[in-house]
Amino acid sequence: MKHLSGKDKKELNTKLNPEYQVDKKEEIIETKEGILLKDKVPYLIKLEDSSYIPHLKSIIENTFPTIYIDNGAIPFLLKGADMMRPGIEKIEGEFKENEIVAIKNLNYPKIIGVGKALLNSQEMNSQEKGKSIKVLHYIKDQYY
Numbered sequence: 001m002k003h004l005s006g007k008d009k010k011e012l013n014t015k016l017n018p019e020y021q022v023d024k025k026e027e028i029i030e031t032k033e034g035i036l037l038k039d040k041v042p043y044l045i046k047l048e049d050s051s052y053i054p055h056l057k058s059i060i061e062n063t064f065p066t067i068y069i070d071n072g073a074i075p076f077l078l079k080g081a082d083m084m085r086p087g088i089e090k091i092e093g094e095f096k097e098n099e100i101v102a103i104k105n106l107n108y109p110k111i112i113g114v115g116k117a118l119l120n121s122q123e124m125n126s127q128e129k130g131k132s133i134k135v136l137h138y139i140k141d142q143y144y
């Protein structure tokens with residue numbers, strides 16, 4: 001475990017959306033698994049490319065475009081599979097390719113996954129088959 005210094009926090013903030021930036025007085029700890037803890041609660045996940053995504057336990061609602069999936073796609077999500085277009089029921093918000101999106105079940109109000117869009121929102125709306133979302137974090141994965 002590594003406690004982030006003020007310099008580390010300042011550098012971290014340059015990589016984050018404004019909603020997720022950290023105060024220099026907050027205690028931020030990075031675990032060996034790449035999870036950043038804020039006040040001992042999982043806050044962010046450091047990806048292999050040194051970018052960060054929010055942890056499901058601290059994700060802020062309505063900060064990312066949302067992809068709604070059907071019930072049939074949930075078992076695949078929970079195994080870490082990428083989301084295929086037939087399992088996507090609704091796309092909410094505009095996004096570009098490679099942007100972070102929240103994943104929800106159409107019938108469940110909480111975010112159950114975070115992924116990276118493989119297409120922009122317009123292309124995904126017209127897509128009929130194939131991969132749409134690279135799943136990065138989901139309920140009960142190694143980060144949860």
